[in-house]
Amino acid sequence: MRLIGESLASLRGERVVFRNLNLDVAAGQALVLHGPNGSGKTTLLRILAGLLALMSGKLRLLDDHGNPLAGEQRDRALHFITHQDMIRPQLRVRETLRFHAALLGAPVREVDRALEAWGLGALADLSGALLSAGQRRRLSLARLSLQPRNVWLLDEPLVALDAPSRQNLNDICAKHLGTGGIIVAASHETFLAGSRTLYLGTGA
Amino acid sequence: MLAYANPQRFLRLARTLTPWTLGAGVLLAAVGVFLGLFVAPPDYQQGEAARIIYVHVPAAWMALFVYVCMAISSAVAFIWKHPLADVAAKASAPIGCVFTALALVTGMLWGQPMWGAWWVWDARLTSVLILFFLYLGYIVLWGAIEEPTRAARAARILALVGVVNVPIIHFSVEWWSTLHQGATVFRTDGPSMSTSMLIPLLTMALAYNVLYAAFLLIRMRTEISERRLRTIRLGLEAVS
Amino acid sequence: MRTFSALFWRELVLNVRSSGGAALSAAFFALIIVLTPLGLGPNSAILKSMAPGLFWIAALLATLLGLERMLQQDADDGTLDLLRLSPLPMELVVVAKMVAHWLTSGFIVAFLAPLLAPMLSLTQDALPILALSLLIGTPGLSAIGAAAAALGTSVQRGGMVLAVLVLPLNVPFLIFGASAVSAAQSGNDPWQALSFLAAASLVAMVVGPLAAAAALRLNED
Numbered sequence: 001m002r003l004i005g006e007s008l009a010s011l012r013g014e015r016v017v018f019r020n021l022n023l024d025v026a027a028g029q030a031l032v033l034h035g036p037n038g039s040g041k042t043t044l045l046r047i048l049a050g051l052l053a054l055m056s057g058k059l060r061l062l063d064d065h066g067n068p069l070a071g072e073q074r075d076r077a078l079h080f081i082t083h084q085d086m087i088r089p090q091l092r093v094r095e096t097l098r099f100h101a102a103l104l105g106a107p108v109r110e111v112d113r114a115l116e117a118w119g120l121g122a123l124a125d126l127s128g129a130l131l132s133a134g135q136r137r138r139l140s141l142a143r144l145s146l147q148p149r150n151v152w153l154l155d156e157p158l159v160a161l162d163a164p165s166r167q168n169l170n171d172i173c174a175k176h177l178g179t180g181g182i183i184v185a186a187s188h189e190t191f192l193a194g195s196r197t198l199y200l201g202t203g204a
Numbered sequence: 205m206l207a208y209a210n211p212q213r214f215l216r217l218a219r220t221l222t223p224w225t226l227g228a229g230v231l232l233a234a235v236g237v238f239l240g241l242f243v244a245p246p247d248y249q250q251g252e253a254a255r256i257i258y259v260h261v262p263a264a265w266m267a268l269f270v271y272v273c274m275a276i277s278s279a280v281a282f283i284w285k286h287p288l289a290d291v292a293a294k295a296s297a298p299i300g301c302v303f304t305a306l307a308l309v310t311g312m313l314w315g316q317p318m319w320g321a322w323w324v325w326d327a328r329l330t331s332v333l334i335l336f337f338l339y340l341g342y343i344v345l346w347g348a349i350e351e352p353t354r355a356a357r358a359a360r361i362l363a364l365v366g367v368v369n370v371p372i373i374h375f376s377v378e379w380w381s382t383l384h385q386g387a388t389v390f391r392t393d394g395p396s397m398s399t400s401m402l403i404p405l406l407t408m409a410l411a412y413n414v415l416y417a418a419f420l421l422i423r424m425r426t427e428i429s430e431r432r433l434r435t436i437r438l439g440l441e442a443v444s
Numbered sequence: 445m446r447t448f449s450a451l452f453w454r455e456l457v458l459n460v461r462s463s464g465g466a467a468l469s470a471a472f473f474a475l476i477i478v479l480t481p482l483g484l485g486p487n488s489a490i491l492k493s494m495a496p497g498l499f500w501i502a503a504l505l506a507t508l509l510g511l512e513r514m515l516q517q518d519a520d521d522g523t524l525d526l527l528r529l530s531p532l533p534m535e536l537v538v539v540a541k542m543v544a545h546w547l548t549s550g551f552i553v554a555f556l557a558p559l560l561a562p563m564l565s566l567t568q569d570a571l572p573i574l575a576l577s578l579l580i581g582t583p584g585l586s587a588i589g590a591a592a593a594a595l596g597t598s599v600q601r602g603g604m605v606l607a608v609l610v611l612p613l614n615v616p617f618l619i620f621g622a623s624a625v626s627a628a629q630s631g632n633d634p635w636q637a638l639s640f641l642a643a644a645s646l647v648a649m650v651v652g653p654l655a656a657a658a659a660l661r662l663n664e665d
Contacts, residue, residue, distance in 0.1 A: 051525050075529045082522035090461035091454070102450030103530040282658075337612040344608050348599045357662035358595045362609065365591055365655045369613050372644055376616035379640070383623060 001027045001064060001077070001150045001182055003048065008057035010043050016055070017043050018200055023184075027064075027150075030173070030183040030192045035200030041186035042083065044200070045153045048184060049080040061151065076105075078151040079144050083159070083186075085136040089129030093120060096128060097142055106147035114145035119168065133160035141169065144176075152176060154185040211288055211428050218421045225418035232411035239404035253317045257401075260310035262409040263303050264328065267335055268370070270300030270416060274342070275367035278360040288424075290356040291431075293363060294346055295423035299416055301339040307332050327381030331374050338366050352431065447532045448540055455544030458513075465510060466548035473506035473553050477560045488565040495564035496574070496625035499557050500618050503578055504585065507549045508610060511589040512596065512603040514541050515660070519597040524660065534657035542583075542590045542653060550582020566629065573628035577641060581621045584645030587652030588613050594659035616644045 002025070009019035017040035025031045033041045046052045047059065060068045061077060069077055087096055097111045115121050118138040123131070131139065137160045144152060157169060173183055173192055185191055240258030247254035274296040281289035311329045312322045323329075345362055349355035459465035480498055481491055518524040527537050557578055558571040566574065592609040599605050624637035 046525070049525070049529065051528060072531055075531070078529075080525065080529060082525060084521045086521050086523045086526070088458060088517075090458050095454075095457070099450055099454045100526070102447050103526055103532075105447070105531065334612050334615055337608075341609045341612060344605055345595065345599070348605045350600060351598075354598045354662075358598050358659060361591070361655050361659045361662070362595055365588075365613070365651060368647070368651050369616075372616050372647065373612075376619040376640070376644070380619045380623065 001180065002062045002066075003151060003182055003184070004058075004060045004062065005048075006058045008044075008047065008059060009055045010040060010047060010052070011055040012043060019056075021057070021198075021200075023198060025182050025184060025196075027180040027182060028177050030177055030185065030195035032191050032195055032197045033184065033186040033200060034188070034197055039200040041200055042155055045080070045155050045184065045186055048151075049078060049153050050074060051080075077149060078153060079147075079149045080153045081140055081143060081155060081157060083155040085140045087128040087131065087136050087139060089127060091128050092124070093126050093128065093131070093139060094124040096139060097146070100143050101146050104143070104147050104149075110146050114142045117145045117172070118142040119165070134162055134165060137161055138165055144172065150180075151182045152184070154183065156187060157185055158187055158189050158191055211291075214288055215425060215428060218425050222418060222421045222425070225414055225421060229411055229415035229418050232407060232414055236404055236408035236411050239407055244401050244404050245398070250318060253314065256310050256314045258404050258408050260307055260314060261405060262412050263307040263310065264332055265409060266303040266412045266416060267300060267307050267332055269413075270296050270303060271335060271338070271363075271370065272367065274300060275363045278363035281356070282360045282364065290360065291424050291427045292420065293359065294356070295420055295427055297339055297342050297346070299419050299423070301336065301343065303412065303416075304332055304336040304339055308336060325381070325384075327378045330381070331377045334373055334377070335370070338370070342366065352434070447530055448536055451527070451532065451537065452540040452544055455541050456547065459510060459544055459548035462513070464513060466552055469506045469509050469549040470552050470556055472509055473502050473556060474560060476502040476505060477557075477563060481563065491563075492565040492567070492629070495561070495566040496570070496622040496629065497618075498564060499561075499566075499574060499578075499625065500581075500622040503550065503553050503557070503582060503621070504611065504614050504618060506553055507545075507582060507585040507589060508607055510545050510549050511593045511606050511610070514545055514590060514593040515597050515656075516593070516603075524597075528660075534660050535653050538590050538594070538653040538656040538660070542586050542649075542656075545589065546583050546586040550578060550586060554578035554582065566625075569631075570625055570629040573634045573638070574625050577621045577624045577634075577638060580638060581617045581641050581645055584617055584648035584652075585614060587645075587648040589652075591652045591655040591659065594656035597660070617641065620644060 003023070004025075005021065005023045007019075008021040008023075010017045021044070023031060033044060035041055043052065047054060061074055062068055063077075086100075091099070094111060094115065097114060098108060101108055101111050112121070112124070115124050118141060120135065120138055120142060123135065128136075128139075137157075141154075141157060152173070158166060161169065170192065177183060177192075183192065183195075236258060240255055244255070244258070246252050274293045277289045277293035277296065280286055281293065308329070311326075311332070315324050315326075315329075316322055342359060342362055346355050346359050349358055477498065480494075484490060484494070515524070518527070528534065554575050558575050561568075561571055561574060589606075589610055592606050592613075595609065596603075596606045620637045620641035624634040624641060627634040627637055
């Protein structure tokens with residue numbers, strides 16, 4: 001797997017968010033996006049996820065044989081964790097994750113395992129309304145453990161997490177990288193220390 | 205921006221066309237009003253009051269015509285992503301809305317001497333009224349979405365959904381009207397109309413069309429200038 | 445298929461469990477019907493002649509209620525992004541939401557209406573047609589509503605905008621639906637109105653999801 005972007009440029013509304021942006025992330029590597037609010041970190045992640053069109057530039061996701069992935073194949077190769085928590089007070093924790101398992105096409109039995117992996121096993125039958133901010137964040141991140149996918153796109157994964165949860169996230173990410181995964185994350189803090197960073201400035 | 209290369213040419217063309225269309229429209233309208241008020245014979249049933257049809261009927265035609273134009277522009281914008289088409293659709297809406305309002309008001313003014321009531325639930329008048337609300341909805345949607353590109357996209361779809369529904373609405377209202385033995389005040393069309401009445405009617409219709417073109421050009425020019433201004437402002441913001 | 449049913453059940457559960465969902469639609473519908481005689485007076489002849497139209501206006505308004513929730517929250521919290529990344533086509537996403545919305549608004553209202561009918565002195569013979577007309581027509585209301593809700597996802601703080609977009613488009617449903625009930629009440633043939641109602645509903649059920657899916661896709665670039 002390899003994610004390559006060449007001279008990417010993005011236009012949101014009538015504003016150029018960034019231009020001439022290059023990135024190249026190979027298997028087992030992580031890229032952490034830094035930059036002030038409004039510098040286009042989320043926009044870039046959404047572009048990488050295939051949710052937004054580019055104004056110009058070339059973006060490719062290559063499989064292990066160097067062939068570019070497209071369409072549904074590409075969608076299936078990536079996990080996207082948005083910065084919002086997709087949690088509804090009307091749904092229990094387990095129900096929420098079951099719904100996401102169905103979206104990903106992951107087997108239902110993975111749900112409880114994923115809950116355990118993120119320390120949410122005891123909360124499975126709780127309503128989404130009762131979760132703390134950190135627990136909500138962990139539930140969103142638990143999607144990652146539902147199904148192995150090569151590319152993880154994480155938008156502000158650290159927000160609201162306490163120290164043990166951060167350690168857990170770090171361990172899970174390290175393991176993912178160890179098996180040849182790719183991570184692109186946007187963060188205001190140091191994340192996955194030692195990995196490459198990309199700084200997005202305003203209007204850059 | 206690349207997309208504005210073409211509007212550049214449009215602007216030049218529009219600048220030369222605007223005074224001509226505006227002049228021709230005003231002239232034609234003056235001739236039409238003169239013919240309608242002084243030359244055409246009074247209706248033998250409805251008397252002098254029937255002269256309002258020369259304002260009313262073409263306005264009602266325009267109400268529908270402009271909506272269809274708007275939908276066609278939206279379809280063009282939808283399929284070919286042409287930026288001018290969105291501008292044309294957006295610029296058409298208030299003009300069509302004014303024609304619709306004109307048809308409604310003249311219809312009400314006509315209803316008073318004919319029926320002794322300011323409003324009768326005539327099928328066509330009712331259709332025009334609902335069309336008026338469709339225009340309002342379209343204009344509201346443009347206003348409600350702050351980001352112009354998003355607003356354009358949403359408006360396209362609304363215009364297309366609207367135009368699919370217009371015949372259904374029209375049919376349902378006609379059907380409803382016959383069911384309730386509704387008034388048919390405005391049965392003025394058809395080949396039975398005398399030439400002396402048809403000529404002022406068609407003159408007015410032509411005048412409205414030319415005026416529509418003139419106002420469309422003016423509004424499109426304004427819209428394009430506003431967009432440019434916005435782009436320049438945003439550019440300045442990014443630099444500072 | 446699994447994604448579709450999972451989404452459908454989620455929508456249904458959300459609509460049933462949330463305070464602004466099915467129960468609110470039903471209560472709102474009942475309130476309109478109950479309040480009308482208080483405004484018009486209890487004269488049963490007047491109420492009887494107005495009942496078909498009132499039931500349909502109440503149905504139009506009651507189905508408006510759940511529309512904003514249909515897509516707005518999913519658009520705000522990113523669920524819509526994940527739905528777009530899922531293999532389920534956007535049209536089917538809309539259909540799942542539309543059906544869930546209908547089951548928790550129009551469908552309930554269709555069964556509630558005959559129960560409330562005595563309050564407006566509606567003739568008993570007209571009750572089956574009242575229920576049937578609502579069953580046939582309200583799916584179309586949900587479909588047009590879905591298209592408007594999709595357009596509404598781009599509108600900042602704009603639930604009321606939806607009403608302005610939707611109500612004029614719902615005119616045929618009001619006309620055909622109320623006419624069918626009126627006809628049944630006065631002993632005339634309601635089937636012509638019902639077949640027109642069915643036709644309008646079918647057109648809406650095709651156009652609605654297509655337009656809604658197109659509107660949701662437009663936010664891509």
